[in-house]
Amino acid sequence: MKRVLSGIQPSGQLTLGNYIGAMQNFVKLQDEQECFFMVVDMHAITVPQEPKALREQSEAVAALFIAAGIDPVKSSLFMQSHVRAHAELGWLFTTLAYMGELERMTQFKDKSAGKDSVGAGLFVYPTLMAADILIYNADLVPVGDDQKQHLELTRDLAGRFNSRYGDYFKVPEPYIPKTGARIMSLDDAGKKMSKSNPNPGSYIALLDPPDVIRKKISRATTDSGREIRYDPAEKPEVSNLISIYGQCAGLTVAEVEARYEGQGYGPFKKELAEQVVAVLEPLQARYREVRASGELYDQLASGAERAAKVADQTLRDVKERMGFLLPR
Numbered sequence: 001m002k003r004v005l006s007g008i009q010p011s012g013q014l015t016l017g018n019y020i021g022a023m024q025n026f027v028k029l030q031d032e033q034e035c036f037f038m039v040v041d042m043h044a045i046t047v048p049q050e051p052k053a054l055r056e057q058s059e060a061v062a063a064l065f066i067a068a069g070i071d072p073v074k075s076s077l078f079m080q081s082h083v084r085a086h087a088e089l090g091w092l093f094t095t096l097a098y099m100g101e102l103e104r105m106t107q108f109k110d111k112s113a114g115k116d117s118v119g120a121g122l123f124v125y126p127t128l129m130a131a132d133i134l135i136y137n138a139d140l141v142p143v144g145d146d147q148k149q150h151l152e153l154t155r156d157l158a159g160r161f162n163s164r165y166g167d168y169f170k171v172p173e174p175y176i177p178k179t180g181a182r183i184m185s186l187d188d189a190g191k192k193m194s195k196s197n198p199n200p201g202s203y204i205a206l207l208d209p210p211d212v213i214r215k216k217i218s219r220a221t222t223d224s225g226r227e228i229r230y231d232p233a234e235k236p237e238v239s240n241l242i243s244i245y246g247q248c249a250g251l252t253v254a255e256v257e258a259r260y261e262g263q264g265y266g267p268f269k270k271e272l273a274e275q276v277v278a279v280l281e282p283l284q285a286r287y288r289e290v291r292a293s294g295e296l297y298d299q300l301a302s303g304a305e306r307a308a309k310v311a312d313q314t315l316r317d318v319k320e321r322m323g324f325l326l327p328r
């Protein structure tokens with residue numbers, strides 16, 4: 001059995017990109033592997049968050065994990081901030097990382113671009129992420145394509161720790177799906193779909209009502225041609241919509257192309273919207289049940305308890321190896 005760890009930030013409304021690129025793979029892994037999934041609230045505050053909104057989004061993300069199919073008995077589901085060892089190991093890793101390697105991170109470059117003041121937390125984000133993963137000695141990390149670089153850094157930090165203080169950490173492997181690992185924005189196929197994008201028209205939120213989904217897809221940018229052809233270089237917008245269609249309908253790209261041969265964007269977009277609604281409507285119904293059940297807090301507490309058992313031990317081992325005087 002392998003250990004699996006992943007997280008999602010409560011930095012806005014979860015999108016179809018989060019679902020296709022990350023969440024649906026969590027669900028596939030949980031039956032066979034030992035899984036830890038968390039709402040990474042400590043990461044979300046690396047960009048400004050309004051306290052009330054952060055609290056609501058945190059609860060919403062936790063409920064969406066369950067609505068998407070995460071079973072809080074099979075998997076340990078918890079809030080990152082409830083397992084305090086994450087922050088502490090994050091600091092230890094910050095002292096292990098080099099400025100130069102953090103400066104090369106494209107997420108930092110993208111999220112700090114054009115800002116007058118950039119939080120230091122955004123810069124050291126990848127060291128906390130490394131701690132999140134290594135604190136469970138995870139084998140596999142299911143993430144979207146955009147997190148590949150952070151995972152590479154995690155692997156480097158694990159190796160650095162091992163060579164300095166003796167073999168301790170496993171070097172984790174990314175688990176990135178072959179298709180759907182990078183869903184693009186609906187208004188700009190040059191950017192990935194992101195929940196923190198200020199334009200809600202750029203993403204489909206998992207909790208968007210069906211009519212909003214239909215409207216957003218009908219307004220999604222497309223080129224002036226009419227062919228439904230997968231060609232990310234020449235037709236990036238249509239290619240993105242084909243990917244979404246394939247993921248929601250359970251079809252390959254070639255099957256989607258074949259289905260729409262000789263048809264224009266109109267019918268394709270209309271039916272794409274129905275495919276997305278067919279996936280999200282039942283998920284939304286389950287979400288409402290989870291929120292109404294009143295069980296979420298207990299489920300998160302039990303997840304945090306299980307996670308802390310592993311995390312506290314790792315932190316202790318690491319501190320011992322680094323030369324801290326441990327309390328008796």
Ligand code: ATP
Binds near residue numbers: 018143182184193194
């Ligand atoms: P933010 O804009 O606040 O960074 P986000 O939409 O990028 O939000 P994260 O919480 O950073 O979401 O990422 C959660 C998971 O979703 C990660 O595994 C990430 O790789 C994956 N993911 C994010 N965006 C996409 C996307 N457009 N396509 C596929 N996977 C994605």
Ligand code: MG
Binds near residue numbers: 194
């Ligand atoms: Mg992100």
